[in-house]
Amino acid sequence: MRGKVVEADMSPTELHPITLAAPLPAPPPAIAPLKPTAAFDTYWRFAAERQRIFFQRLERRPPPWTEDPILRANKFTNAYRASDRVSQYLIRRVIYRDDLPYDASEVVFRILLFKFFNRIETWELLERDLGQVTHAEYSFKRYDQILSHAMTRGESIYSAAYIMPSAGALGHRRKHQNHLALIERMMADGLPARLADAGSMQQAFDLIRSYPTIGDFLGYQYVTDINYSTVTNFSEMEFVTPGPGAIDGIRKCFADTDGRTDAYLIRFMAERQEFEFVRLGLDYQNLWGRRLQLIDCQNLFCELSKYARVRHPEIAGVSGRTQIKQKFRPHAAPISYMYPPRWGINGIVARHLVRPITRAGLFATAQEDSMNLQEYQERANRTDRNPGTDEKALTIPLAGLAGETGELLSEYKKYLRDGASHKLFRERLAEEVGDLLWYLANVATKFELDLEQVAEQNLAKCEGRWGRLPVRKPFDADSPEDQRFPRRFLIDFATTHDEDENPFVRVYYQNKPFGNELDDNSPTQDGYAYHDALHLAFVAILGWSPLTRKLLGVKRRDGNQYDGAERVEDGGRAIATEEGLSAMIFAYARDYNFLEGKSSVSTELLRMVKNMTAHLEVSVCTPGEWEHSIVEGFKVWRQIRRVKAGTLIVNLDERSITIKD
Numbered sequence: 001m002r003g004k005v006v007e008a009d010m011s012p013t014e015l016h017p018i019t020l021a022a023p024l025p026a027p028p029p030a031i032a033p034l035k036p037t038a039a040f041d042t043y044w045r046f047a048a049e050r051q052r053i054f055f056q057r058l059e060r061r062p063p064p065w066t067e068d069p070i071l072r073a074n075k076f077t078n079a080y081r082a083s084d085r086v087s088q089y090l091i092r093r094v095i096y097r098d099d100l101p102y103d104a105s106e107v108v109f110r111i112l113l114f115k116f117f118n119r120i121e122t123w124e125l126l127e128r129d130l131g132q133v134t135h136a137e138y139s140f141k142r143y144d145q146i147l148s149h150a151m152t153r154g155e156s157i158y159s160a161a162y163i164m165p166s167a168g169a170l171g172h173r174r175k176h177q178n179h180l181a182l183i184e185r186m187m188a189d190g191l192p193a194r195l196a197d198a199g200s201m202q203q204a205f206d207l208i209r210s211y212p213t214i215g216d217f218l219g220y221q222y223v224t225d226i227n228y229s230t231v232t233n234f235s236e237m238e239f240v241t242p243g244p245g246a247i248d249g250i251r252k253c254f255a256d257t258d259g260r261t262d263a264y265l266i267r268f269m270a271e272r273q274e275f276e277f278v279r280l281g282l283d284y285q286n287l288w289g290r291r292l293q294l295i296d297c298q299n300l301f302c303e304l305s306k307y308a309r310v311r312h313p314e315i316a317g318v319s320g321r322t323q324i325k326q327k328f329r330p331h332a333a334p335i336s337y338m339y340p341p342r343w344g345i346n347g348i349v350a351r352h353l354v355r356p357i358t359r360a361g362l363f364a365t366a367q368e369d370s371m372n373l374q375e376y377q378e379r380a381n382r383t384d385r386n387p388g389t390d391e392k393a394l395t396i397p398l399a400g401l402a403g404e405t406g407e408l409l410s411e412y413k414k415y416l417r418d419g420a421s422h423k424l425f426r427e428r429l430a431e432e433v434g435d436l437l438w439y440l441a442n443v444a445t446k447f448e449l450d451l452e453q454v455a456e457q458n459l460a461k462c463e464g465r466w467g468r469l470p471v472r473k474p475f476d477a478d479s480p481e482d483q484r485f486p487r488r489f490l491i492d493f494a495t496t497h498d499e500d501e502n503p504f505v506r507v508y509y510q511n512k513p514f515g516n517e518l519d520d521n522s523p524t525q526d527g528y529a530y531h532d533a534l535h536l537a538f539v540a541i542l543g544w545s546p547l548t549r550k551l552l553g554v555k556r557r558d559g560n561q562y563d564g565a566e567r568v569e570d571g572g573r574a575i576a577t578e579e580g581l582s583a584m585i586f587a588y589a590r591d592y593n594f595l596e597g598k599s600s601v602s603t604e605l606l607r608m609v610k611n612m613t614a615h616l617e618v619s620v621c622t623p624g625e626w627e628h629s630i631v632e633g634f635k636v637w638r639q640i641r642r643v644k645a646g647t648l649i650v651n652l653d654e655r656s657i658t659i660k661d
Contacts, residue, residue: 108187144177238294466624490649533640538629
């Protein structure tokens with residue numbers, strides 16, 4: 001398919017104007033003398049939708065995870081603080097480590113060291129250079145060298161999540177040196193033991209707050225982080241102090257607080273949560289039975305402060321900010337969720353993520369629970385008789401995988417030969433599978449892979465390729481009607497000949513030419529002239545085809561010459577990319593008899609397709625969606641080529657492309 005003009009991208013892009021759906025009407029809250037604004041209801045709607053997104057991602061569902069344009073475009077923390085990526089890393093990879101000392105001083109040292117920088121990459125940098133990060137082996141000089149060298153290389157060592165004061169009062173020239181000195185002072189003062197002896201969260205907060213540059217916000221964050229460990233055991237409903245962002249959110253939620261303190265209002269929200277979700281008709285799913293705690297409601301006010309800048313620009317807070325700076329970018333690595341053990345939900349979390357096998361048959365097993373793969377990997381590593389990463393240590397587990405695969409096949413051979421008389425078959429099979437798993441875990445460990453993450457990524461890949469097609473609305477669903485694909489339309493193909501009897505293909509939409517007439521443009525008649533069927537399959541299955549959109553006259557626009565969709569998604573480069581894709585896919589299909597009798601394509605082809613479209617909106621489509629569009633496109637292509645004519649029915653609602661009888 002070719003249009004006469006190919007446009008060039010010449011301008012930078014900006015985001016689409018955001019279209020906001022009106023919320024469903026709900027009875028006003030009866031909370032006098034407090035006077036809520038419209039943002040009060042938005043607080044609860046935000047919490048429910050953000051938690052729904054959490055479970056969508058937890059279950060490895062394909063994006064988009066929400067229809068809310070603000071949540072889709074911008075970065076927000078989870079409804080529960082402990083579910084955020086950095087908190088999860090702190091809990092699993094810093095606090096609860098079998099390979100690190102677990103006395104109070106070491107745990108508090110690790111927590112403070114991690115949280116002062118609040119950056120996963122900084123912790124991993126220290127671990128790479130130091131090995132085990134312990135207070136017993138701490139050296140100001142060594143830590144300073146590692147961090148200074150990283151900064152010299154242009155690496156960031158602090159998180160942008162919140163600003164760490166420089167702690168200049170401690171006398172050093174560089175910020176990180178002052179923070180190392182601050183940790184030294186805390187440890188020298190016996191802070192870990194004093195925290196362990198604290199009778200309340202308020203008392204522990206006051207201990208941390210007494211140190212230079214630690215204000216109310218940081219003190220509350222740090223006491224919460226330490227309380228994730230077993231050093232302290234406070235209820236998160238015991239104490240709260242609001243940060244600047246939360247104060248801004250509170251001002252946006254209440255036009256009049258009747259003199260109530262900000263801490264009172266945070267507790268007020270925590271105590272009313274179930275009532276408000278019911279009042280608004282929200283299907284809210286809490287954290288496996290755990291209610292929103294004070295820290296979570298405080299954080300939600302902070303996130304509401306940002307969200308309301310777009311949702312309620314007419315409501316002023318105290319910060320004066322009008323834009324959300326951080327845009328959402330999905331993280332490639334999935335999270336293996338773990339929460340403080342005393343919360344009592346880790347077993348439920350594991351069962352939510354890993355379903356026991358229930359399928360009947362030879363390899364089925366009944367089980368009440370599933371072992372955590374990360375725990376298995378760590379325990380298996382302790383039994384490694386060839387530790388290290390030299391050639392011998394790496395080759396042994398790789399060869400072990402091959403050897404155990406042979407043993408597994410040998411046991412199955414015996415089963416085929418001896419049948420029921422091979423009474424130990426299941427036990428031997430389980431043993432060989434277990435040996436394979438050990439070697440697999442050993443290989444993962446020695447090549448610095450997280451087996452649990454590998455498993456999650458593999459499942460996500462398989463589900464994206466061979467699972468059911470995700471429910472996905474067309475990319476132009478929020479555009480004006482004259483800028484949308486017709487949801488069902490017909491395209492006619494006809495073959496004519498010139499005076500030399502050379503065939504030409506003409507394509508029509510509503511009896512008008514649809515693009516230029518085409519021939520195969522090849523020494524052999526391979527049917528490329530009918531390849532428009534592939535573009536139309538993209539429309540039907542993916543809801544995407546910038547070239548078809550151009551020829552139908554439904555390019556998206558809003559009068560802004562820098563509009564993202566018009567300049568990027570529907571522009572010249574996108575059209576050229578699609579034409580390149582169709583040529584590449586056609587060349588691939590030609591080598592496989594144009595997919596006759598095939599229901600799949602190669603993984604390599606799909607990787608190339610995903611790579612070529614990584615900069616476009618269609619990048620969210622799964623490999624399975626691309627594969628389906630290619631297979632269905634060639635199904636109708638073969639029919640048209642066979643009779644050299646036909647009418648295609650393109651149906652976006654049913655995600656189908658068929659030949660009209």
